[in-house]
Amino acid sequence: MNKTERAVAVTRALCAEYPDRRPLLTYSSPFELTIAVILSAQTTDAxxxxxxxxxxxxxxxxxxxxxxxxxxxxxxxxxxxxxxTKARNIIAAARAIVDRFGGGVPRAMEDLVTIPGMGRKSANVIRGVVYGEPSVVVDTHLTRVTNRLGFVSGKNPVAIEHALRAIVPSEMQTDFSMGVNLHGRACCTARNPACDRCVLRSLCPWPGAQPDGSSSE
DNA sequence: ATCCCGAGGG
DNA sequence: CCCTCTGGAT
Structure with missing residues (x-):
């Protein structure tokens, strides 16, 4: 199996494992979703x-x-x-939307990233959820899990995003990102990953996932 | 008590 | 590259 075939299998396995995953939050407008995404940094959806x-x-x-x-x-x-920080950012973000983007949320990455509080990760969420574009959302979970899976190496977010765009079929990128994120939280955790009950075990080259199970990063 | 689903600034 | 900003989760 090459990386793309493995990524497809990973996506399918994770969609089956986390069937109730949702594109995060149910906000009625791009504006509301944008503000909600900015607020989401380092907190729970709840x-x-x-x-x-x-x-x-x-x-x-x-x-x-x-x-x-x-x-x-x-x-x-x-x-x-x-x-x-967040209060200041969302007020400034609203001002940017009004002053620079005609009251709407921009679509281009280079525009989104100029909105206060919007980094590349949040911008990719917006592009995926609001605009339905193939979205590789690189956060700490995806970085860790895709490194272990051997799809990428290193922590550079831009490099990871580009590498995964070349590996994961575009129509699967959003599902792949959401599934990997959930899996990073639920199973493939930074410390004490639960390789013994991991649905990706047969697809994963990481030592902890192997039958003889040698551990550590 | 320790970690963390980011972003911005030095 | 490393620090800070905060409260909630574990």
């Missing part, structure tokens, strides 16, 4: 979902959030962590 109803009730449109008072926004997003 925390984000807890604060967004109030946030969007009070600031329904980008032009509303753009002129919000930072302390008010801080109070709402408090439980998501990094709350001062």
């Amino acid at each position: 925390q984000v979902n807890r604060v967004t109803p109030e946030l969007f009730a009070r600031y329904p449109r980008p032009s509303d959030l753009a002129v919000a008072a930072p302390p008010d926004v801080e109070a709402i997003v408090h439980s998501t962590g990094f709350y001062r």
